[in-house]
Amino acid sequence: MYCVKKINKQLFWVGGTDRRLALFENAYPIPKGISYNAYLLLDDKTVLFDTVDRAITEQFFENIEALLRGRTLDYVVVNHMEPDHCATLGEIVLKYPDVKIICNVKTVPIIKQFYNFDIDSRAIIVKEKDIFSSGSHTFTFFMAPMVHWPEVMVTYDMTDKVLFSADAFGTFGAMNGNLFADEIQFEREWLDDARRYYTNIVGKYGPSVQTLLKKVSVLDIQLLCPLHGPVWRENISWYVEKYLTWSSYEPEEKSVMIAYGSIYGNTENAANILAGMLGDRGVKHIAMYDVSSTHPSIILSEAFRCSHLVFASSTYNGGIFSNMEHVLMEMKAHGLQNRTVAIIENGSWGVLSGKQIQELLGSMKNMTILENMITIKSSLKEGQLEELETLADQIVASMA
Known part of the structure; x- marks a missing residue:
């Protein structure tokens, strides 16, 4: 049975959680589990922002199919090609053979390393600040190499002011019914896991994080949608300030x-x-x-x-x-x-x-x-x- 969360009129969370996994990346203990976030936009064209880890494949596809209601999937935006976000990309292509994949030039060879499908014929290659429209929504893209892989980018919905931030602003921890950060005691119950996620997954790449933060600082961000953890719609500047501190290697x-x-x-x-x-x-x-x-x-x-x-x-x-x-x-x-x-x-x-x-x-x-x-x-x-x-x-x- 599907389990989706509505973010706004046309955008939905279609991810899932894993509370059974003991070690994230087979390295980091996650006693509170982990969420794998993906987002589906139902516009004139349907757009999926990233996929998920293989552990929640069945839940993921039930979510997508429940929302599409027989419509096809037109586009997948690949912000980050790491398997915990793209393990189901091959199955997406099988289920929706006409789907186009929006990514940057560095993403294509990594897709070829993981999969055998013909990416060249379906790839829409985007560069820094390129524009893409799905109908009533217009998107632009910012490259974020080494946050924390070389192909990473983030996608900004210029219409609804949404930043799909890839691994940036993510955190360890499974979702427990509440999707938004303002619905939970984030500072008390999640901040330690957010810090541990940043320092261990992204921490080495502080200068790259600083570059990305500078790029997106000019944007009006009303919704922050990371690939792990809660979605932010309030007090976003507080969380961004944490990233500014951590990425500059200054103590809190x-x-x-x-x-x-x-x-x-x-x-x-x-x-x-x-x-x-x-x-x-x-x-x-x-x-x-x-x-x-x-x-x-x-x-x-x-x-x-x-x-x-x-x-x-x-x-x-x-x-x-x-x-x-x-x-x-x-x-x-x-x-x-x-x-x-x-x-x-x-x-x-x-x-x-x-x-x-x-x-x-x-x-x-x-x-x-x-x-x-x-x-x-x-x-x-x-x-x-x-x-x-x-x-x-x-x-x-x-x-x-």
């Missing part, structure tokens, strides 16, 4: 994230004491994570949120504790920069993790490493509490 707030890698609990103890000292000094919204029990995507997301980071790591096999090293490499791979960092190292013999953390952080952009790295040998001694107090003072002073 002056706070501290502490990530620790502890084998027998002694490194964790030092991290807990430091956190308490920071709290006593008025630091709010402190976050603490055990790198052995917390997925790196969560820690990376919090590193984008916080201005200051503390890495407390045991030495393991003469190097950084393996799970901590994984977290740090993820941060480097996703382009994290512009942060102030403190280091605590531990080891019973050959304490080497701190120096190697310094070297890794030194290979990242604009990372300020605080002096006076704390070295623990097996367990924290009472005489070292003063060192932690000094470090806490130094962190707070650097927030001013």
Whole structure:
């Protein structure tokens, strides 16, 4: 049975949700599930904006057929060719053999990599700011390479002021009956997933995101339709401001994230004491994570949120504790920069993790490493509490 949501008089959401998938892209935990958004416009010509992941194929086609009511599908706009949005493109072509595919020149070879149908005969190639009409609606297109694939574009409905934004402004999380962001407690219940989605999926490509934001800043956007998560019709500027912050690698707030890698609990103890000292000094919204029990995507997301980071790591096999090293490499791979960092190292013999953390952080952009790295040998001694107090003072002073 179909399940569609009306957006306006002629535009409908025809996507679906998946609450069974454990790992998005087989990499990122999604305990709240994921939505795959596609949109169908019923104008003089019918236009589908992207397709969906194979997991919700049956729901997707039931939705489309219920709305078309025997009409044919005239066009599919491919804003992004990643399989979670185009896994059903081949079936669309089989069901609607006369359908035309609107895309840019970079999309065509990727379609050929995934499919064997004749794309050349049905492709309508668009360039930056080209115009297309479906009848009463007029569209224009903006190229958005590396947000987060090279072929990405966004589509703007000049008639209804709708931006179909591809993966930009998406978020993890399944839809639960409410389609619009103003119908849910987005900041309280969705923002963490939106940040984690951005930082892990798009975060590496901040300059590309900035370029796209500059392009669309001149548009009157009344509806924002991403490929994952809720549709925005109110307070759009608030969400855009988040993207401006994240894509510039500036922290959302002056706070501290502490990530620790502890084998027998002694490194964790030092991290807990430091956190308490920071709290006593008025630091709010402190976050603490055990790198052995917390997925790196969560820690990376919090590193984008916080201005200051503390890495407390045991030495393991003469190097950084393996799970901590994984977290740090993820941060480097996703382009994290512009942060102030403190280091605590531990080891019973050959304490080497701190120096190697310094070297890794030194290979990242604009990372300020605080002096006076704390070295623990097996367990924290009472005489070292003063060192932690000094470090806490130094962190707070650097927030001013």
